[in-house]
Amino acid sequence: MNYTLLSITSIDWFQAMQKEGMNFLIIPAALLTTITLMVNPVLLFCIFYSPSLRQETRYLLLANTLLSDILFLSFNLANISCNALDMEMHYIFCEVLMVATVTTYCSSVLTLTLMVIDTFMAVRWPLRYNEILPLSRVKKIVGVVWAIALMYPLSLLVVMVVRKQGDPANLKVCLVLLTLKSLENDIAVSLHIYFSVWVILCTILIFYCYIRLYMVTRRSGIWRSRYSRARLTLLAHAVMLLIYFAPGLVFTVELAKFDALVNYHLELAVWINTVNLAVLMVVPRACAPYLYGLRYREVYETVRQMLKKKLLSQHTNSLPSTSP
Numbered sequence: 001m002n003y004t005l006l007s008i009t010s011i012d013w014f015q016a017m018q019k020e021g022m023n024f025l026i027i028p029a030a031l032l033t034t035i036t037l038m039v040n041p042v043l044l045f046c047i048f049y050s051p052s053l054r055q056e057t058r059y060l061l062l063a064n065t066l067l068s069d070i071l072f073l074s075f076n077l078a079n080i081s082c083n084a085l086d087m088e089m090h091y092i093f094c095e096v097l098m099v100a101t102v103t104t105y106c107s108s109v110l111t112l113t114l115m116v117i118d119t120f121m122a123v124r125w126p127l128r129y130n131e132i133l134p135l136s137r138v139k140k141i142v143g144v145v146w147a148i149a150l151m152y153p154l155s156l157l158v159v160m161v162v163r164k165q166g167d168p169a170n171l172k173v174c175l176v177l178l179t180l181k182s183l184e185n186d187i188a189v190s191l192h193i194y195f196s197v198w199v200i201l202c203t204i205l206i207f208y209c210y211i212r213l214y215m216v217t218r219r220s221g222i223w224r225s226r227y228s229r230a231r232l233t234l235l236a237h238a239v240m241l242l243i244y245f246a247p248g249l250v251f252t253v254e255l256a257k258f259d260a261l262v263n264y265h266l267e268l269a270v271w272i273n274t275v276n277l278a279v280l281m282v283v284p285r286a287c288a289p290y291l292y293g294l295r296y297r298e299v300y301e302t303v304r305q306m307l308k309k310k311l312l313s314q315h316t317n318s319l320p321s322t323s324p
Contacts, residue, residue, distance in 0.1 A: 005182050010175075012262075013266075022271070026084045030081075032283065036285055040288075047299065049302070050298075055135055058296075065112060066289070069108055071104040073285055075097060075101045086172070090170055095157055098179050099153040102149075102153040102176060109248065116206050120210075121133065156187070159187060160179075175273065177258065181259075
């Protein structure tokens with residue numbers, strides 16, 4: 001880990017941000033994050049409050065996605081705010097923030113992939129579904145997802161501490177992109193392989209499951225109507241998967257073309273990265289509660305009943321008490 005190079009690059013990056021006047025992008029990021037942080041905990045509470053919902057695989061996976069999104073948005077907004085407000089960050093805190101951000105992002109993407117696989121298994125083997133995926137196994141799978149998501153970022157953190165070069169200093173901006181590009185070449189190669197393998201694997205699994213789903217259900221008649229629930233559900237899932245994966249693909253391209261962009265088009269590199277962090281990575285998580293969570297009838301009904309009870313309770317408490 002070359003801390004001297006990282007410090008110099010972060011100063012140049014911050015100056016380019018100020019020159020281009022990109023601090024306004026914190027507004028949509030803060031707005032969307034605030035709304036999502038208000039909605040997601042409600043959905044999480046409803047899932048874990050209802051005995052029937054917390055016993056089903058799809059809702060546990062949905063809950064893990066929502067939890068990952070809450071954590072990611074919190075870390076991401078803190079990072080963006082510190083960068084925009086010129087709050088220098090200690091290098092250790094920046095590295096820990098990098099691990100947390102990458103872990104929660106990977107957890108969201110891996111859980112979304114598992115949700116597609118879960119849907120495929122429920123349709124393909126409906127009679128054996130509960131036997132294949134009992135609740136105890138699903139909880140272990142969720143734990144494995146977090147372990148896989150944490151494994152490589154944590155390994156990178158250990159390597160950065162062990163192979164430290166230069167004098168560590170406070171950083172003008174803390175960005176995962178800059179931190180990763182400050183690593184040695186051999187680690188950078190393994191980094192590209194790691195991200196590429198997971199992107200390819202998740203993409204293949206998703207395409208395979210959706211193609212098999214269509215082949216299994218095409219004769220059932222659920223696809224005949226243009227506005228059938230199956231079509232709309234597939235469209236919603238496809239849109240969500242696209243906007244969840246797109247920022248990761250943009251980040252991978254940034255990582256691969258970093259040297260060329262920074263050396264010849266620094267302002268363009270700063271624009272791409274800032275828009276990716278403040279908009280592209282936030283939008284799918286702001287849409288997830290509505291395109292994923294509330295599309296489930298059971299979740300929607302649980303939320304509606306909970307809000308109805310709360311409003312009724314408030315109305316009852318506001319009524320003037322009558323003395324006998």
